[in-house]
Amino acid sequence: MDPRAHGDRDPMAASASGDSRRAAEVAVAGPPHGDDLRGLLERDGVLILETEPFRLPDADFELIHRQASDGRSKNWSFNPHTGDLDGVVGGDGTSGLKAIMSRYVKWSQELIGDFFPGYLDNIELGRTSLRTRSVQEEPPLSRRKDDRSLHLDAFTSQPVAGRRILRVFSNIDPTGAGREWAIADGGFQDFAERFRHRTRRLLPGEARILESLSLTKCRRTDYDQIMLGMHDAAKRDRSYQATAPRRFVSFPGGSTWLAFTDQTPHAAVSGQCALEQTFYVPVEQLADPAASPLRILERLWGAPLV
Numbered sequence: 001m002d003p004r005a006h007g008d009r010d011p012m013a014a015s016a017s018g019d020s021r022r023a024a025e026v027a028v029a030g031p032p033h034g035d036d037l038r039g040l041l042e043r044d045g046v047l048i049l050e051t052e053p054f055r056l057p058d059a060d061f062e063l064i065h066r067q068a069s070d071g072r073s074k075n076w077s078f079n080p081h082t083g084d085l086d087g088v089v090g091g092d093g094t095s096g097l098k099a100i101m102s103r104y105v106k107w108s109q110e111l112i113g114d115f116f117p118g119y120l121d122n123i124e125l126g127r128t129s130l131r132t133r134s135v136q137e138e139p140p141l142s143r144r145k146d147d148r149s150l151h152l153d154a155f156t157s158q159p160v161a162g163r164r165i166l167r168v169f170s171n172i173d174p175t176g177a178g179r180e181w182a183i184a185d186g187g188f189q190d191f192a193e194r195f196r197h198r199t200r201r202l203l204p205g206e207a208r209i210l211e212s213l214s215l216t217k218c219r220r221t222d223y224d225q226i227m228l229g230m231h232d233a234a235k236r237d238r239s240y241q242a243t244a245p246r247r248f249v250s251f252p253g254g255s256t257w258l259a260f261t262d263q264t265p266h267a268a269v270s271g272q273c274a275l276e277q278t279f280y281v282p283v284e285q286l287a288d289p290a291a292s293p294l295r296i297l298e299r300l301w302g303a304p305l306v
Helices: 038-044 058-066 094-115 187-198 206-212 222-236 238-243 293-301
Strands: 046-049 076-078 124-131 164-171 179-184 246-251 256-260 266-270 274-281
Touching: 038 046, 038 256, 058 094, 076 094, 094 124, 094 164, 094 274, 187 222, 187 293, 222 238, 222 293
Parallel strands: none
Antiparallel strands: 046 256, 076 124, 124 274, 164 256, 164 274, 179 246, 179 266
């Protein structure tokens, strides 16, 4: 096991611009060789992996470059269960894009199996996204979809019922440019204490109505409702966005990192070309279930939320 997997920090976790902004200290882990890395990832919510990069040949980059977005979606989204691809104007290249993203699905699954075998029982495979928009140069589609704002992930139509949102990211920018994030100080507990009072629990019958109208893919829980409320409140709060203390981390070209994006308030700062695979991890599979967002919110609210 790489000794840095025990929590040492990596010098590449620094501001991409080289200015006086504080650099985030993000742990780096090599292959575990039998050690359990779950606690390291769950502690900070972000972990850089020392692994071979996900490689694309020039022909794949040319194919990606030729595709056009539908103008409504911030990412190209692939459903590995159905083979559906959203966000791209149909054309001859869609089958090639599906093949690229299918390869990333398999690669990410193998990565989880190698580094986090403790998560494998009952883990659920989510969607795959290819992010080609320039964070700096292309305007967001809406304030709610603006990933440049500090936020936690929560899904309007895909309730998670307390399961963790674990995402595998790979910077595949063909120019080798880094992808930079801002990470808010304080973590989930501080975020929840600040924004939970601007949220509410579900009204009687509300979850059933949302599901019957196909506005949600399954029954929304109080946990999902609260997480959505905090997500929206944070993005609307101009004072929080302008003044919240934060640190910066740059993920170099070719790097791969994992993030519990429901735990660590984060924002995209720069970057353009990245792949991402979502997994849903049951709370029971965590090294420390008591530190999960679900259990923290249940303690704050004094009641079960799922």
